Amino acid sequence: MLKSNSRFFGLVFQISAVLLALVFTTIVLLITQAQPFEAYKNIILGSFGSVTNISNVVVAWVPLLLASTGVLIAFSAGLWNIGVEGQITLGAVFTTWVLRLLLDSSLPPGLILALAILAGMLGGALWAVFAGALKTYGGVNEIFGGLGLNFVATALTIWLIFGPWKRPGIGSMSGTEPFPDTLWLPMVPELRMSWWSLGIGLVVLVFVYILLSNTYYGLKFKAVGKNRTASELFGIPTGNYLMAAFMLCGALGGLAGAMQVVGVYHRLIPSISSGYGYLGLMVAMLVNYQALWVAPVAFFFAALNIGSIQLPIVLKLDSALSGVLQGALVLFFIMMEGVRRRFTKGK
């Protein structure tokens, strides 16, 4: 009886968090003297109003899905991998590098793409290992290590775009020279979407789900994250597992970056990570370690992002509103969890 009671209870608190977030966002809208209903309507239309829009949401969904699942692995192991943003960037850089290297080679395009994507995963993993080593061997908190590396990654990208990899003529913020469409992931005609990236995203999701809930590795990650001392007594090499968590998260981030290059922009642009890393952290904070929930939550967040692109155009509002709603959701979620605990403790 108590169990179903507390599950229902939990649901009540979760729903109130969502409601509070909506109320908060509405208040923010009212402050700018905007029409909340109009704003929400435009967001919904902007994300679901047409086939193009929906495909854009899917395009935004994939990197977020990848980043979030990676972060989920890190969270399982108790790590705050804020550096995932930089890992996405490095993935994109490595992918671009390999594509440039093999641009004129005689290898079949499929193989080149595969290599480039793998390179992207490697790049992300390496960047994560940096942050991991700083933490494990240098005692540098992974928040600051990751953050610093994020900024370095961005600077690296800008240097590449304006320096060695600049477009013939002048370097410009529009990025490097776009790759010929033989080196693009096969796209759906008329849309910016590629079934391949969607497929890869979903496959990864399933893989991570299986990893975390059905393998010994996943269980050991969880153990290390929840009680490192006890895990040592179980014979788990916790240091290795922590580094592995960093690497896996980095690899998935790098994969997201690779997707951004071969599936969306087809070149390296300055802000190629587009905040998906940070957003992925927020998604992971909401799903409470349940990997399958990442898909709908990430989809919702992606829809918010794409939908709010309409806001400046139609209503002269800044598209950052999506970030406000996303942030409010996570914030109230966390706070309501605290309220719920106080409630149940008093029993």
Next chain:
Amino acid sequence: MDTNLILTGLAGVIAAATPIVFATIGETFTEKAGVINLSVNGTILLSAMAGFVVSLTTQSIILGFLMSALVGALVAMVIAFSSITLKQSQVAVGFVLTLMCRDLSYFLGNPYMGQSGPRIPPAFPIPVLSQIPILGPIFFNHEILVYLSYILIIVSYVWFYKTREGLVLTGIGERPAAAYVRGTNVNLRRYLYTFLGGALVGVSGPMYSLAYKAGWKGTISGLDGIGWIVLAIVIFGGWNPLRAVAGAYLFALLQWLGLVLQPNLPNIPSQVLQVAPFPLMILTLLLVNIGNAEWVDRVLAGMPEGERRFFSRLLRSIKTSPPAALGTPFENQ
């Protein structure tokens, strides 16, 4: 090089460092009391926007600054409340807030982008002091905010090192239980210091939007990222307001040097110098934290006693330890 140019440049360093001085002193107080406010980056953006908007609409600079202080304090209070009363993670809440405040600042500030608003009164020299050779032009010919920062530094120093309350502040962050048995209301004080620290961080925002980078420019305001530097400087400063201030000035100096030396070093891309603070930050954190690493303990355990003691002491001297109770809520049991 022309001495005047150097002096002007250095004066510029002092001016540029001033908002960071306010923010780092504020965050030092908050963390010293045991609360970590990760939202600093977002708060600075939000308060810069708020300060600009308020002073634009009310034509009062003072109201603008007051509002920003309030904004900063309120954001910090969310963290304090979530952590002290709701017992949730300061890191999680702070992280969400830093992103959210940034987005709030862009969204709410949107209608005011590019507008020109009131600015703080221009620089004025302090009689007598500004005549001192070298030091005068560097330190004593500034806008009022810089002079206020000097007062803040002095007040912080006195508060921290000379007052009874300063001792209590150190106490609640180090060992709240010991402060508790000495009659201190630990949680109340944590709330107060978080409020105060947040207000100081809030005040630093409009220093940009109403002075150095006047106006609200949204995503290209160049303010994104400063908050993280502030957090790093607090660690670098060893949770000591004077050292933090030194770190702030050092940081501004390095940035200025970077700009100055750029034309002379065309081979090094500008991005390297722009981003240099961050690897430097990592390096600093590495040095001050290396004593904490596990493998170091193991290596030390294997050393003969004399060597062990020597290295221990060496590591201890460069190690900066955060207030022992930083991030942990206090309960008397």
Next chain:
Amino acid sequence: MNIELRNIHKWFGSVHANIGINMTISSGTIQGIVGENGAGKSTLMKVLSGYIQAEEGEIILDGKSIKIKTPADAIHYGIGMLHQDPLDFPPMKVIDNFLLGNSGGIFPNRKTVGAQFSELAKQFDFSINPDDYVDSLTVGERQQLEILRLLWLGARVLILDEPTTGISAQQKDKLFDTLKKLTDKGISIIFVSHKLEEIESLCQRVSVLRAGKLVGEAVQPYNTDDLVRLMFEKEMKLGERKCFGNNEAVLKVVELEIEDYRLHIKGVNLEINKGEVIGLAGMEGSGQRLFLNVLGGLIRPVGHSKVTINNQNLTHKAYINYMREGVSYVPADRMEEGLIPGLTLTEHFILAEDNKGIMINHEKAIAVTNERIRDFNIRGKPESHVEELSGGNQQRALLALLRTHLSLVLVEHPTRGLDIESAMYIWGKLKERCEAGTSIIFTSSDLEEILQYSDRILVFFGGKVSNPLNAKDTTVDQLGQLIGGKGF
């Protein structure tokens, strides 16, 4: 100043830590409070000093009922407590520690206060430099500082919680002199300890607590046996005494030296045979835990120590090496170190088994879990989260996690939190392992348990280790006295 505690009840969740305690402390006396770990001594004193509040009961000062809600209130009434680990600020100076908390002006006058401090220190012949940092002081000096501070604030009743743990003999003598000087001035002292010799020489009266209740009082001169009986008496049903030790050595320890910031254990030599059970007795904090940790490779010994398991030299090696040799460590702190909150029973058993492959075989895991649940009588389901189990069942789970075919089991407090039947059952299972050749080294604060199940016993007191005693030939009283420090 007479203090009376009337009908004090204190709960921590469902644990009834103080059960209706009535106690009187007369002015100018030294009153001792003794009892095992967990008897409720510290809790009671924390209530008196305002650190925590009792749910029921009264505190009466010189005939008037008073309310003590915070430590500040307590000091206001003149009651001050010296905690076992002095609650001071290690990174701050002595003088700052001293004046922090005292009300006064914005700017503390360190000079005046410093003079008062030195004056006070001289009265008691303490030599502490006000400008030293507290983390450079010894434990004894930190205690002296805290005593001075409490006296300076006007304490008339001083509570000392296990003050002689971790201080040198000279400092102890000085402390006792100080206490006598204080009582001459009319200050009352409450001395909480487990060290019988000290209690007997110092205190005019002694109150004995056991399992939350006040079970007896005594005045000078004392009968040690009576005190021991009051402290440790338990109705215990014990299993049969069975011994399985043979002559093959499994563990060899040579010149073991362990250094901790509080304790220093030296010169321990020991050989343990297969199937033997060794009990480590002593009050908590006397070194048994350290010793056990070293035998499992969790802490590294210093000096010329040598630890050999199954003829493999494992000194200074990591725990994983000990595990490979068949050593398993079962910690005392169930939830902090042994079990993983948030994981289910099944998940724990999956982690405990040596698993091959990548994918979890859920069926097999649940089957194994159910088997263990039956075997150890755990009240819980495979899908129960460990934090939902009662303490006793958590303990059973912890023991059920032990793999089969171990050489050596190191276990802290194997039957803590278990009722009598469960304890017997657990020991039955442990002895089964002995029969199969596994050796066991365990710590316990239950003397009867130590005597009944051990083949040999080591007693720890302040870092000193006794020679191995034959359990068969030792009585409860003898053991109790050794634990209290007599005969070392």
